[in-house]
Structures are given as structure tokens and as C-alpha cells.
Amino acid sequence: MAGVGSGYDLTTTTFSPEGRVYQVEYATKAVEQSGTVIGIRCVDGVVLAVENLRGVKLLRPDSLRRIFAVDRHIGIAVAGIGPDGRHMVGRARSEAQNYRSVYAEEIPPSLLAERLASYAHVYSLYWHVRPFGCTILIGGWDASQGPCLYVVEPDGSGYKYRAYANGKGRTAVRTALNKLNFEQLTCTSAVQEIARMIHQSRDIAKDKPYELEMAWISEASDHKFARVPGALVVSSRQAVEEEPQQMETGGSTASADRGETPSTSTHIMEES
Amino acid sequence: MFRSQYDTDVTTFSPQGRLLQVEYAMEAVKQGSAVVGVCSATHVVLAALKRSFSDLAWHQRKIVPIDEHIGVAISGIAADARVLTKRMRDECLQHRFVYGDAMPVGRLVHLVADLCQKCTQRISRRPYGVGLLVAGVDESGPHLYQTCPSGEVYDLVGMALGARSQSARTYLERHMDEFSSASREALIRHALWALNETLASAKDQHLSAENCAVGVVSIGDDMRFHLYEHEQVQPLLDACAFPKSGGTATETSTEQAPQNVTDSDEHHDATMQQDTP
């Protein structure tokens, strides 16, 4: 059962001889096992999406959500351990409220991301706590810069992205994301693209059934956090499920990649 | 006894990204006696099997009322459950004091779940070793929630926790399409049938007025949680028509999977029994 960093991987306060903090890396493993989570910044807004796996048959439809509203102009999608994600969302809400009570305006998503990254970082420093087992995607509308997407990882890093994916289907989805033209992509077409990416990243034989959970902060929603209209989600999903599987692109190769270590180079990072 | 070097602290991730201490806390839930919850479009029903640890001991409480409109069935460490249920009562009272109306069930459950999550992230705490089935009604209708030691919350149409609960879950999954339109009587019957599935096949164990409790809450004029115990349960049991032998229900007996195959929790039963209702 010993891990790769045997002996140096039991607490966050231990470096391995090659300079790695294994406990933080293990926390990211929890993220990689969750249902696929995608965020895309489009020209007219930002879309957050979750492949919400339904392992328990007795669950009610539309429950166990992984996308949360933080303020009227910001939403968070959670990849990884759900309860840890809720903890981060709670923190995000109080940061947003605190900022507003001091400055009487909405918190810029960039600042919220920075504060949450600092918060996550603290949990990677001390022996008496553990890192968060979740990566959070912060989608928001910035008063001056428009739509934006930030991602905070368990190690306490926070970066701005054009598009981001994590979870089981990340490898295939990241490849697909790289092919999008972000200069022209609208939220509505991003919703359809996401439905396709998630569908093609799945192994129909092995994977649990899923619900497609999506929210956006877009011009269509008046720059406010809102669930993507159910009809659009359903039609996008039906469209890809009826389409014949494409063998050469996503389809079969994606299924093989699922769950394996990603190459981080496929991230579409805008700036750090 | 020990399974890996990553399983002694709640603050330690395994190389696979799992929190073994939290998973072990989930095992504690399986050691309590079984509880079942089912939810229709109008009613929520809880049913519980109560254990008695000696002939001189009272059967333990498995279903506790929280507020007028909410009741909870517990499985796991009783003392942990008491802490959580007390907190839930306080929160409900607080909500009534502040807003002048009843606490929405979902919000109450998420408060408790957030409390559970905090215990999974610091070394100074251990996770609560208890699972709750929360039944309640509010403006948005009847609700059945399950909370876990991990802080996860499930919004369900039916669920069973505790010892040998897998067979009850199998029953619930098989009949889940009938729940939504079920009447009060039918729903209670489903709950008791499911609970009956969890009984050990030994002949002497069967549901009785002593070892069984039922809680019911419904939408409509009377949004109150009703708890049936002792002699009040008997009529409900009488209406069920269980097979004489106990254990497996007649109508499902042919499809019933062998119980021990699905049941990984049985070998735990000897430990911690004093603490688990």
C-alpha cells in the first residue's frame, strides 16, 4: 500500500528529498477522480459545467449539486470532495460579503480568487490540518474586464484561465478545449461543446450515469449567476447522444485516457 | 489489524486521494441497527430497528423528533448523534425565533453536514461516526436527506443505513418508482417491508412493538412529525403481513440476492456494539 513517496508522504509539513510535498499531490488525486468539471470563458460570459455522476440510484434528480452561487455575479464549480468544496464556497460567500460591506461594491472575481487561494494555501502548511481535496472553478463577471474564469487548486495556487477541465475525463476534454476558437465562442455554443466533450470523454460501458449540471454568468443572464436553461442543456445533450460516435477524435481514445495522469501542458492558461 | 500507513490520521490523504479515517467513520454508521426512510410526493416515513443490549435494558431510541416538522433516524455512535441532534434542535429553535417560521429542511441538513465536514479537516477532531436520515416537510414539500460522517448530503426518495441495510436498499431500489404516488399507509408498509429485509435470518428475530419505531410526517394541514413507538407500532406492523419466518419477504424472495454476499458489514458487529444504537 505504500505510496511513491514512501516515508515522506504522511503529512503536509514534510518535503520529500526531491522537493515535493506528497500530501498535497495526493489531495489533487481526489480531484482527478471526481466527475469531469469544465469552465470556459466565452465572449459573452463564462460557463461552468459538471458531469454530475449518479452512483446512488435512490437520489432525487437535480440534487447533489456541485455548482454554487457565491454572489450575484460569481459562481463556483467544485471538482473533488464535495463537502470540502462546500466549505470553500462558504468561505467565498463570506469574503464576497465582507468585501461589499467595506467597499460597497461587488468583489472582483480576481480578488476573490486570490483570497481563496490564500485560504487553501494555509491548509497546506500545517500538520494539524489537511489540504482541501477539491479544485474550485470561479466564474464571474468583472465590472471592468467582463467575464472571467479563475481556478484555485489544493496547493493554494490560483490562476486565470480561458478554459479549464479537471476530473475523470480531463485528458480528453483538455484536448478538445484546445481546439476551440475562444475569440468567437459564445456561451450558447459553449454549452453545446461542453455537452459533446463530456459525452465523448465517457466510457459508456463503465461509467456511472450522469446529470449535466450547468450554470453561467452571461449577457443572457444579465451578468448574474444563473442556471443554464434546462431546455438548452437537455437539447445539447440529446444532440450529442444521438450523433454517431466519432472514432478518430474524442470518442474511443478519450475513454482509454480516462482516469490517467494528465499532461498539464494542455491547460489553456492565460496568465499567472 | 491495520490496513495501511495512511489510515491513522484524518488529515492524511492516501496516495489514491482517499481519506481512510473518514471512510472508517462511515463504517461506524454500518454498525448501528438498521434505519429506513422513504419519501412520497406527500409523506416521508422513517422506520427503525431498535436494539436492546441486555434483557434488563430498554430498547434504544433510534428516531428522534427535532422540531414540529422534522424527525431524524440515527445509525452509528449514539453519543455523536446526540450532539448533532441537539444542534439541529437549537438551529430549528433559532430559526423560529429569528424568522418566525419553520426551518427549511435542506438548510438544516446542510448546517449539520458543514459541521461534519469541519471534523474531517483538523487533526484535533475525529469525524462524527453517525449517519442521519432526516425526514421533514417545508414549503417545497416533503424531504428525505441522508448525512454522512464525510459531510456529504444526499437528497433521496428512499434510503437505508445500518447493519445489513444493503438488502433494504435493494428492496427500495426495486420499488422506488412506486413511492412517489404511494399513500400514507402504502409508504409505511414499504418502509417496514424494507426494514424487515435487514433482519438476520435467525428465526427468533422479527419486528415487534418493542424493537420497532416509525416516524411519519406529511404535507397539508398537519405538517407535524409523528413518532410511533411501543404499542402504537403494533397496528402498523399488523397491516404489513410479513412472512412468518422473518428475513426475506415472500414477494421478493425469489429475486433476493444471498444476503451475506452484499453485506460487508457483518463481521464488524462484535465491536463497539455498546455505543451503537
Next chain:
Amino acid sequence: MIETPTHTTEPIVTGSSVLGVQCVDGVVLACDTLASYGSLARFQRITRLHQPAPGVVIAGGGEYSDLQQLFRITDNIFRQEFCQEDGYELSPRALHSYLARVLYGRRSRMDPLYNSLAVAGKGRFLGCIDLYGTAFESEAVATGIGALLALPLIRKQWHAALAMDEGVRLLEECLRVLYYRDCRALRSVQVAKVSDSGEVLISEPYELSNLQWKVAQAAEEV
């Protein structure tokens, strides 16, 4: 000896009365747009009406900075409601109760928010809270000196079939009387209408018309 704070019991910038009346198709609130600095009519175009969410309006008198704080508090709880997304809706009655607890809590700590509030909401809700946390619902409410001067007038003319437009005229008449007699009142007023279904209309500030100062002359002659 324990020193009791006294500075919190002296309001500095204050608003005067707030009036409210239940009508057959909704609720009407009215107040003037003045915040006085002592007896000086210091801020003449401020609003004392606030809509924190669809279907709810609160209006208040007393210390204006405290009133702004209360408006912020209500905005915050509705923002939290927005984030919950669980289908539960904070009713005007629940908000009324919440604000009553806030005011009562503050006064119990001997640090009151120096306000009296009227809360109007959909479903024909009208309630009133004072700085002690006293809270009640009524078909007609008036705070401050309005409770003495306006409430009897409202009650006299109130009837169950009162329409909202009639309600507005009734409250305007009361505001006129208050302008004559309350030295902290102003001619510029605002009216909010909340229909049963939750439609809210808050008027821009406007001047009361048909003021009759001849009575003042008569008073001088006596």
C-alpha cells in the same frame, strides 16, 4: 461603576414619520424625503424607502445612518437567499420578524439602532417595528409623530374596500397634515405601492400640492 453608554441614544441626522396602509389590492407606504440635522432641514432629497428584493419594501425613520445600515443588512440577507437556490423564499413576514430580532437584540445590548420601520410586502403584508424591537402587523401603521397625528386620520377613513390609489391619496392627505404640524417634515415625498402579487412601484420624489396655509393666518389672529 459600570458606565452605561449614552452616545448611542442620541440620534444626529434623523428622518421623521413613515405611514403605511393596507388596501384591497396591496399595500401603500409613504414618507417624506428629508433627513434633518437637529432642527435644520439638512438633506432634502434622500430616500427613506428601500426595496431589497422583489415584492418587499421597507421604510424607516429615526437616525439615518442606522437606517442605511438596516438597508444593508436586508440587502445582505436577500443576497444570501439568492445564493441558496433551494426554492425557499424569505417572506415579508419572515423579514419583518428578522428585523424585529435585530432591533430587539441591539436594544438589549443597550446599543440600539435608532429607527422605527414599516415593512410592506406581497400577500398584503404590513408590519411595523420600533427601536425597542416592538413589532406588530396592522392594516394601518404610522411611526414617529405620525403615530399621533396621522394614524387617527388613517383609521377614520380606512375601510376594507380601500383601493391602492385611494390609499395613496389618503396617505398624501396625512403627509400634508404632517407637513403643517411636524417641524421635521418636508413637502417633498415618496410613495411605494406593493401589489398583492408582489409588483412594486416606488415613485420618484414629488411635491405635495394643494397646501393651504390660510389656517396659519387664522392661528396667528387668535
